[in-house]
Amino acid sequence: MKNSHIRLVPKESVSRAQVLRMAERACWEHYRTKDAPGGPPFEIIWVNSEQDAVVHWIEDALSQVDYFLVDGPGKSSLVKLIRSELDIHDKDSMVELAYEARGTPRAMRMLRLLGVFCSEGFDPDIFSIFDQALRDPEPIVRREALMSAANAGWGEFLPLMDEIRESDPDKAVREDAGAISDALRRRLEAGRHS
Structure with missing residues (x-):
């Protein structure tokens, strides 16, 4: 099964503050923040300036993995940007x-x-x-x-x-x-x- 989204897993620990600064520099528009204690993972969602892709920053306490999920027709440029800012697993x-x-x-x-x-x-x-x-x-x-x-x-x-x-x-x-x-x-x- 081929997913339409791409998940990007940083090699090193990345703080929420680092992600927020990157989003600000990239001019991503904040769409929503999901933070339900004891519920689903913490998640911040942005839309890129071209309005053709979304970036999710997910802090998943269950898997103990923090990662990006990028989706939409314009996702390739966002993936490239994230990879240029952070050391991402390949x-x-x-x-x-x-x-x-x-x-x-x-x-x-x-x-x-x-x-x-x-x-x-x-x-x-x-x-x-x-x-x-x-x-x-x-x-x-x-x-x-x-x-x-x-x-x-x-x-x-x-x-x-x-x-x-x-x-x-x-x-x-x-x-x-x-x-x-x-x-x-x-x-x-x-x-x-x-």
Whole structure:
């Protein structure tokens, strides 16, 4: 499934103040701020000066990943601008991060980043990283990989999720695989009909 939006994940921590200054310099028009304690992630939305693209700054406490989501016909110029201002992950840096992520906490952080990063179409190298994580000896890493793979939204995950649903030694992982694969199927089906 190819999304119309692009998610940009900074390599280093970026403060909300830095993002606000960048938006001001770029003359983005503030559209809305969403901040519901205990609710969805904190989000600021701007419209670019040409009124043909939107930029979302999302601070997602659940995934523990802060990122940009850019959408609209004029998104390519906004992506270029953000990349010129901040050091943003690309495929190569994500693959490198995956190979450096040794140990459960680092692997889980990498999977959350990877799940947010995957807004483009299917990528076999990135899929391979998820495939490895879904076979990790630690159930908690497999569960994180399932949730992060759902963010990518690739139909190619379904056979693997079905296999995990049937044969993973951990009951919670099997249950997660079932629920996530069912939700992904519904999402993919809804995308075909929209």
